[in-house]
Amino acid sequence: MQHTSLEAFYKEAAIFTGKEIETLLPPGINKEIGHFNVFDISETIRAVKEKNEMPYNRRAYYKISLIRGENRAEYADKVIEIKSNALLFATPNVPYHWVPLDEDQNGSFCVFTDAFLMQSKSGIDLEKLPIFQPGSLPVFEISDEQAEAIAPIFSKMKTEIASDYEFKYDLLRTYLLELIHYGQKLRPAHQVSNNQNAAKRIISLFIELLERQFPIESPQQRLQLRSAKDYADRLAIHVNHLNKVLKESLGSTTTDIIKKRIIQESKILLKQTDWTVSEIAFSLGFEEVAHFSNFFKKQTQLSPLNFRT
Secondary structure, three states: OOOOOHHHHHHHHHHHHOOOHHHHOOOOHHHOOOOEEEEEHHHHHHHHHHHOOEEOOOOOOEEEEEEEOOEEEEOOOOEEEEOOEEEEEEOOOOOOEEEEOOOOOEEEEEEEOHHHHHOOOOOOOHHHOHHHOOOOOOEEEEOHHHHHHHHHHHHHHHHHHOOOOOOHHHHHHHHHHHHHHHHHHHHHHOOOEOOOOHHHHHHHHHHHHHHHOOOOOOOOOOOOOOOHHHHHHHHOOOHHHHHHHHHHHHOOOHHHHHHHHHHHHHHHHHHHOOOOHHHHHHHOOOOOHHHHHHHHHHHHOOOHHHHHO
16 A cells, blocks of 8 residues: 555545445535545454554554554654553654554544644644654553543534534634643653564665555656655664664665665656656656666666667
């Protein structure tokens, strides 16, 4: 699942809940700029039980979850153990895996896009909030008392989203900001532990991030991560550490692996599409077609046009 979108999220949610997609969409949301919805975890927990993990929700939206149960959050080089309650802030920029450790899982979560909060009076830019910065680990173990204080916020969201109040989405933005600020106040308190399998997780998440960039499906789509530093920043580790792990385990540097995958995609686009070389160059993140041509020839000993013909 390389490019999870809101559409894909709702298709999966419909399968796991046994409901029609139309019934899952909040009333009047199409009139809004951006998207917001809220769910009970118990309604979607079957997906977690069948897969024994809650994979990173890719690219399209943010997610805040109040999860009650024993769980483990695995980041690139860190593991956070949760014994009973967790408040989780998922961003498209930081990959992780969420692993339930017992059968008793419940709580609530909301999904939303950055455009939804941009409509607030303060025009919130999620990328600038500390809780959503690539270097942070926004999952927190919380007490029963804290969980009881957070749960009513989700309850108010569920009540309001089903209402016919004219300004309900303005009110929902207020509730959403309340959750975000609650989490930001918890940031210094989270506990992190290293794990002996850190190298394996770094490799797995690096490859996941890399493959998530592909396939390139239109000339308007553009590769977002191109350098070793881009990937290291997303994994919240130092670029030298990422290079060391990949070199020791795979025998190649981060840059070499990225180049190899870009060349692979270049060949596919040259052979299987009628896009111009300029369009392909742009989609793969090159500012000038000449830079792409030089890059391709250096790696393959052929120009893009010669390879195509």
